Amino acid sequence: MAINFQLCWEPEDQTNILGIDIGGTKTALVMGTLEAKILRRTEFLTPIADPFDIAISKIENAVDNFIFDWHKDGNNKPRAISVAIGGPLDIEKGILFSPPHLANWGTAPVKPNLQEYFKLPVFVEHDGNAGALAEYYFGAGQGSRNLIFITMGTGLGAGIILNGVIYHGSSDAAGEVGHIRMADQGPLEYGKVGSWEAFCSGSGIVKFAKLRSPDLWGPQTTTHEIVQRALAGDPTAIELIDEVGRWLGKGLALLVDILNPDMIIIGTLGVLLGDLVLEPARRILKQEALAITNNVCKILPAKLGSSLMDVGCLMAVYDAYKNKRLWLPQDQ
Amino acid sequence: MAINFQLCWEPEDQTNILGIDIGGTKTALVMGTLEAKILRRTEFLTPIADPFDIAISKIENAVDNFIFDWHKDGNNKPRAISVAIGGPLDIEKGILFSPPHLANWGTAPVKPNLQEYFKLPVFVEHDGNAGALAEYYFGAGQGSRNLIFITMGTGLGAGIILNGVIYHGSSDAAGEVGHIRMADQGPLEYGKVGSWEAFCSGSGIVKFAKLRSPDLWGPQTTTHEIVQRALAGDPTAIELIDEVGRWLGKGLALLVDILNPDMIIIGTLGVLLGDLVLEPARRILKQEALAITNNVCKILPAKLGSSLMDVGCLMAVYDAYKNKRLWLPQDQ
Numbered sequence: 001m002a003i004n005f006q007l008c009w010e011p012e013d014q015t016n017i018l019g020i021d022i023g024g025t026k027t028a029l030v031m032g033t034l035e036a037k038i039l040r041r042t043e044f045l046t047p048i049a050d051p052f053d054i055a056i057s058k059i060e061n062a063v064d065n066f067i068f069d070w071h072k073d074g075n076n077k078p079r080a081i082s083v084a085i086g087g088p089l090d091i092e093k094g095i096l097f098s099p100p101h102l103a104n105w106g107t108a109p110v111k112p113n114l115q116e117y118f119k120l121p122v123f124v125e126h127d128g129n130a131g132a133l134a135e136y137y138f139g140a141g142q143g144s145r146n147l148i149f150i151t152m153g154t155g156l157g158a159g160i161i162l163n164g165v166i167y168h169g170s171s172d173a174a175g176e177v178g179h180i181r182m183a184d185q186g187p188l189e190y191g192k193v194g195s196w197e198a199f200c201s202g203s204g205i206v207k208f209a210k211l212r213s214p215d216l217w218g219p220q221t222t223t224h225e226i227v228q229r230a231l232a233g234d235p236t237a238i239e240l241i242d243e244v245g246r247w248l249g250k251g252l253a254l255l256v257d258i259l260n261p262d263m264i265i266i267g268t269l270g271v272l273l274g275d276l277v278l279e280p281a282r283r284i285l286k287q288e289a290l291a292i293t294n295n296v297c298k299i300l301p302a303k304l305g306s307s308l309m310d311v312g313c314l315m316a317v318y319d320a321y322k323n324k325r326l327w328l329p330q331d332q
Numbered sequence: 333m334a335i336n337f338q339l340c341w342e343p344e345d346q347t348n349i350l351g352i353d354i355g356g357t358k359t360a361l362v363m364g365t366l367e368a369k370i371l372r373r374t375e376f377l378t379p380i381a382d383p384f385d386i387a388i389s390k391i392e393n394a395v396d397n398f399i400f401d402w403h404k405d406g407n408n409k410p411r412a413i414s415v416a417i418g419g420p421l422d423i424e425k426g427i428l429f430s431p432p433h434l435a436n437w438g439t440a441p442v443k444p445n446l447q448e449y450f451k452l453p454v455f456v457e458h459d460g461n462a463g464a465l466a467e468y469y470f471g472a473g474q475g476s477r478n479l480i481f482i483t484m485g486t487g488l489g490a491g492i493i494l495n496g497v498i499y500h501g502s503s504d505a506a507g508e509v510g511h512i513r514m515a516d517q518g519p520l521e522y523g524k525v526g527s528w529e530a531f532c533s534g535s536g537i538v539k540f541a542k543l544r545s546p547d548l549w550g551p552q553t554t555t556h557e558i559v560q561r562a563l564a565g566d567p568t569a570i571e572l573i574d575e576v577g578r579w580l581g582k583g584l585a586l587l588v589d590i591l592n593p594d595m596i597i598i599g600t601l602g603v604l605l606g607d608l609v610l611e612p613a614r615r616i617l618k619q620e621a622l623a624i625t626n627n628v629c630k631i632l633p634a635k636l637g638s639s640l641m642d643v644g645c646l647m648a649v650y651d652a653y654k655n656k657r658l659w660l661p662q663d664q
Contacts (some may be wrong), residue, residue: 088624158590167494169479169592171628176589179622181582223415250513254586257508258490261502290511292420296503 010076015328016079018063018120019313021127022046022085022110024101024154027059029066031078032314034321039075041310042066056113080121081114081330082317084130084309091219094124094278111196121328123316126205127151128175129166130312131302133292133319134160135265138311144263146227148255149302150177153268155190156204160259166319169196182250185212199247202269209240227269230276238276245277249284256289256297263298266309270301275316342408345369347660350395350410350452351645354417354442356433356486359391361398363410364646366653368470371407373642374398384437395450402594404457411444411660412453414649416462416641423504426456449584453660455648459500460507462644463634464491467597467652470643471635476595481634482509482588484580485600487522488529490535492591498651514583519543531579534601541572559601562608570608577609581616583660588621588629595630599640602633 012034019030028043044062047055071077089096094100094111115122125133132149135141141149141161156178160167167174178197180191189198189209197263198204202223209217209226216236217226227235252264269280282299289297304311320326344366351362360375376394379387403409407557421428426443428434441608447454457465464481467473473481473493481491488510492499499506510529511522519539521530530536534555540559541549548568549558561569584596602610614631621629 033382160591162494162499163497167496169590169625170594171592171624173622173624174590174592176592176625177588177624180586181620253591257511258506258587258590259492259499260503260506260508262502288513290505290508292505293501293508302454 009043014076016070016076016078017314017317018067018081019310019317020059020063020081020083020114021130021309021313022059022083022102023059023127023309024048024086027062028310028313029063030310030313031066031070031075032310034079034318036311036314036318038307038310040066040070046102048102049104052108055102055105056108056110060117078120080123080317080326081118082314083110083114083122083124084127084313084316085110085124087126088171088173089124089126091126091129091168094122096287121317121326122328123320124230125166125319126159126168126172126175127309127312128157129159129168130315131267132161132265133166133315134304134308134312135302136161137315137318137322140265140300141263146259146261146263148175148259148261148264149267150252150264150270151191151267152200152202152270154202156201158255165323176254177251180251180254182247196247196251200244200251200269205240205244205269209242211238212240212243227272230273233277241273241276242280245280246284248277249281250288250305252281252299253285253288253294256285256293260293260296262296263300265300265302267302270306274301342653346408348402348408348410349646349649351463351642351649352390352391352395352401352413352415352446353641353645354415355459355641356380356418359394360642360645361395362400362645363398363407364642366411366650368466368643368646368650370639370642371520371522372398372402378434380434381436384440387434387437387438388442392446392449401428402497410452412455412649413450414644414646414660415442415446415456416459416648417442417456419458420505420527421456421458423456423458423500424459426454433571435559453658454651455652456659457498457648457651458491458500458504458507459641459644460489460649461491461500463599463640464493464597465498465647466636466640466644467634468493469647469650469654471640472597472632473595476592476593478591478595480507480591480593480596482584482596482602483599484532484534484602486534488533490587494591497655509583509587512583512586513632514579528579528583532576532583532601537572537576537601537603542570545576559604563603574612575606577612578616582620583605583611584631585617585620585626588617588625592628594628595632597632597634599634603637606633 015034021028027046031040047058111122141147147161153158158175158177183194185262186194187198189204206223230241347366353360360380363372379390428440443454473479479493483489490507490509514528515526518526519530521536538555562573
């Protein structure tokens with residue numbers, strides 16, 4: 001039987017897309033529409049201890065069950081699969097190369113494997129880029145043209161959208177902002193003393209706190225505790241977060257003078273901490289960046305909040321569809 | 333009489349374009365073909381002491397004479413005017429806003445004025461971008477897709493070409509790399525202690541030398557002298573240039589991890605000093621940038637050398653023509 005392809009068979013809101021968000025801890029499965037409306041969701045622990053062949057079989061098995069239940073309830077099967085995953089990876093081919101957060105996976109041909117198994121079009125996007133696209137299309141970034149999304153979760157990465165198009169770079173590694181050096185001394189993160197990630201990520205902040213004031217932050221301190229104390233009004237935690245915000249601002253000033261974006265959107269910790277971390281960043285930006293670049297750039301927390309990566313993992317397909325790079329099969 | 337427009341009337345090599353490179357010291361006039369072949373050139377001092385109205389009249393007068401002589405020799409009159417100039421400016425409108433290097437000009441509507449006077453299409457480009465486009469189309473950047481051009485002349489600016497398209501930014505100010513802070517202490521340049529321009533530009537290097545080793549570099553030292561001594565093999569000058577190269581590498585590492593370009597081309601001082609300044613930069617890059625980004629990025633001196641801005645000032649029209657944004661009038 002011949003398979004015919006066209007851009008969209010059913011109406012957009014009845015065309016379903018399966019999203020897979022593969023993280024270093026959990027994997028989420030999302031059933032969404034071609035308009036990125038989330039209809040159903042589940043999650044499970046990513047099989048990180050397994051080699052890739054076994055890990056992907058387990059993920060495929062979970063997807064099978066997820067689709068089976070979905071279809072049993074009288075819903076349309078998905079027409080395409082959209083994946084968000086951390087790099088390094090070849091985005092077009094959908095192959096990961098020895099990802100540090102999935103150390104046992106080695107070279108992992110995620111897209112070829114899923115495509116072969118499900119006989120559906122599969123699109124893959126770097127998770128920082130997926131977050132950027134989610135905010136650009138559905139979050140705080142609507143109306144922006146040159147947008148930088150900073151993850152500020154456990155790690156610190158960026159997704160860069162320029163002239164309305166996601167920018168991947170020459171080896172699909174653009175936006176590795178967590179690796180840039182901000183100071184010759186400081187905490188160690190991303191293999192580098194004083195990297196931006198060492199000052200401004202979930203894993204960095206707690207190291208920074210202990211290094212800066214070992215008398216105030218004991219060995220058991222966690223980033224979660226620091227955040228909770230800051231939100232509860234603890235002056236010690238607020239002062240620490242203020243300094244984190246100033247380091248955030250120093251890094252943002254580089255991006256603002258280099259790329260002249262109209263918006264920078266800050267993910268997880270920017271959402272949790274809000275102005276506690278964003279105001280000092282804006283203050284430093286005003287000192288550090290040129291008026292001509294800084295005056296046109298808004299610094300905002302991500303708007304999608306906890307659903308960011310649910311929408312995000314659908315973005316590989318959504319962006320391909322919007323830019324007419326996606327043709328869906330009629331028969332499955 | 334109606335004026336008809338089309339993409340190109342005569343063959344490309346017989347369609348002439350007038351280029352104007354307006355610098356803070358000199359203005360060059362270039363007659364070139366639509367293929368950016370240089371046919372004739374002249375230069376004069378930029379009327380920087382005059383207010384804009386008078387300055388632009390003097391430039392227009394010089395252009396008139398230049399075209400008159402050209403036409404008198406039996407050549408086709410130019411079909412369009414292409415301008416390269418330093419910012420800040422609105423590239424599309426061709427208006428400068430209080431350019432620091434042309435302090436008496438205030439708000440300077442360069443494009444509207446030239447268009448009105450010559451009744452020809454006028455295209456304007458920022459000089460850093462013009463240099464980037466010249467190298468991209470005709471110099472070391474041929475075959476590149478994501479290219480950063482670093483001027484490294486008197487100042488330090490960048491032109492950024494991503495996915496084969498010049499990137500202007502949200503207020504036409506992308507590439508202000510000279511303004512980013514590299515250190516908390518150091519020479520003062522671009523209004524900022526420790527800016528990248530303070531370590532790695534013609535005006536910065538001499539300040540850096542005197543600040544670093546006042547015993548070795550007297551108050552009369554010039555950048556020209558430092559460069560000449562380094563080229564002649566003087567160990568003191570070579571060691572200084574090596575350190576400049578290391579600062580260059582530290583800044584390039586930021587660009588490489590943020591933008592993942594396949595090529596970075598270094599202008600004036602990179603051409604003059606060659607590996608004396610580029611090798612230490614490459615050495616630091618290898619330490620500072622990620623392997624996945626650094627391994628795909630070549631660091632090269634500009635290839636067009638002294639004709640860089642002659643070709644560069646034709647790029648506003650050339651790039652518009654290549655991207656089908658230019659329609660030339662049939663009758664003049």
